[in-house]
Amino acid sequence: MAEKVIxxxxxxxxxxxxxxxxxxxxxxxxxxxxxxxxxxxxLARRELARAGxxxxxxxxxxAARGPGRFTGIRITLTLAASLKALSGAEVYTATNFEILALxxxxxxxxRKRAGTSGRNRIAVMLHAFKDExxxxxxxxxxxxxxPRAEGGPVWLKAEELKAALAAAGxxxxxxxxxxxxxxxxxxxxxxxxxxxxxxxxxxxxxxxxALAYGNKxxxxxxxxxxxxxxxxxxxxxxxN
Numbered sequence: 001m002a003e004k005v006i007x008x009x010x011x012x013x014x015x016x017x018x019x020x021x022x023x024x025x026x027x028x029x030x031x032x033x034x035x036x037x038x039x040x041x042x043l044a045r046r047e048l049a050r051a052g053x054x055x056x057x058x059x060x061x062x063a064a065r066g067p068g069r070f071t072g073i074r075i076t077l078t079l080a081a082s083l084k085a086l087s088g089a090e091v092y093t094a095t096n097f098e099i100l101a102l103x104x105x106x107x108x109x110x111r112k113r114a115g116t117s118g119r120n121r122i123a124v125m126l127h128a129f130k131d132e133x134x135x136x137x138x139x140x141x142x143x144x145x146x147p148r149a150e151g152g153p154v155w156l157k158a159e160e161l162k163a164a165l166a167a168a169g170x171x172x173x174x175x176x177x178x179x180x181x182x183x184x185x186x187x188x189x190x191x192x193x194x195x196x197x198x199x200x201x202x203x204x205x206x207x208x209x210a211l212a213y214g215n216k217x218x219x220x221x222x223x224x225x226x227x228x229x230x231x232x233x234x235x236x237x238x239x240n
Contacts, residue, residue, distance in 0.1 A: 005053045006060040007044070007083075008206035011036045011075040012068025012096060013179050018043055019062075019203035022051035028203040037075050058089050062210035064201070065093045066221035067126065067134055067153070073220045081218055092210035095221050096176070096201060097124045097136040099209040101147040103198040104174035105140045113172060113192060114140070121171040122147055127180035131158045134223060137171065146212045155223050162186050176200055 008019035016036045020027045027050045033039050048054050063080040066073045083089040101122050104110050114120055120141040126134040135154055138147035156164060165173075166188045173193045175183040178200035184193050193199075 004059050005048070005051060005057045006062060006207055007048070007058045008062040008203060008210070009076045009079065010064035010096070010099075010201055010203070010206050011040070011072040012064055012066050013072065013176070013201065015178070015201075016040065016043065017064075017201050017203045017206060018047055019207050020047045020051045020053070021204075021207050022053060025051065026204045026207070027051055030203060036072060040075065040079070055083070056087060058083055058087065060090045060092065060211075062207040063091065063093045063218075064096055064099060064206050064210075065217070065219065067096060067128070067223045070222060073222070077218050077220055091216060091218065092213075093215050093217055094206065094209035094213050095153075096126055097134070097138075097149070097153055098147070098213055099201055099205050100124045100126075100174050100176065100198070101136075101138045101140070102209045102212060103202055103205050104172060104194045105138075105147045107194065107198045109195050110140070110172055114142070121150070121169075123165065123168065123171045123173045125161070125173065125175035125183055125186065127176065127183055128155055128224070132156065133158060133161045133183070133186065135161055135164065137168070140172075153221075153223060158186060162188075165191070174198060 003023045006021040010017040016031045016033055018029045027047050029047050061080040061083050063076045080091045084091045101124050104122050122138040122140050124136050128134050137150040140147040177183050
């Protein structure tokens with residue numbers, strides 16, 4: 001029986017992240033590219049070829065559904081939906097919060113600190129736009145197989161996020177510092193942060209998180225409407 005081929009994809013940030021899993025092997029790629037749709041298929045062909053496969057062999061697609069760039073999120077979800085429709089591939093999705101939370105949860109540094117006061121909570125931070133940021137908290141206590149969201153993600157100005165984190169008590173912080181190298185500067189003094197090795201989206205964890213959370217929705221997580229959506233909403237209100 002042919003090995004199951006799994007394609008993992010994230011195009012919500014400045015870097016296109018891709019992983020291909022076949023059997024016990026995982027091939028990973030990260031490419032900084034503004035127009036990611038231009039290199040998506042060539043990169044997919046290359047990584048799938050390393051696994052001895054092509055797009056027709058992909059049986060599972062694991063997709064990061066946001067938050068991030070509006071157009072970027074659509075690239076990933078459109079490809080996932082196309083492979084589902086054309087070849088019957090199964091689709092699983094994860095948010096960038098879930099991916100980073102799982103990365104932190106499974107890293108040795110977090111394991112070493114888990115169980116101490118407040119260190120069973122993980123705060124995930126992502127840069128949104130200019131001085132605005134996303135944040136979501138997760139429970140990651142003993143006995144859990146994966147982090148569980150405490151509540152929904154929020155979109156805050158930098159000063160608002162600083163205040164919220166200062167009032168949150170003890171937690172373990174993980175952020176995408178590859179997207180914003182200064183993001184950990186939002187943390188209160190004395191906060192514990194994840195090491196650089198997991199402070200970015202790791203391509204293999206796109207697959208790992210999507211399968212761990214088992215979510216099949218193709219609904220994008222934008223959090224804040226794009227400008228044209230806000231304009232459409234205003235026009236609807238005017239007409240009504």
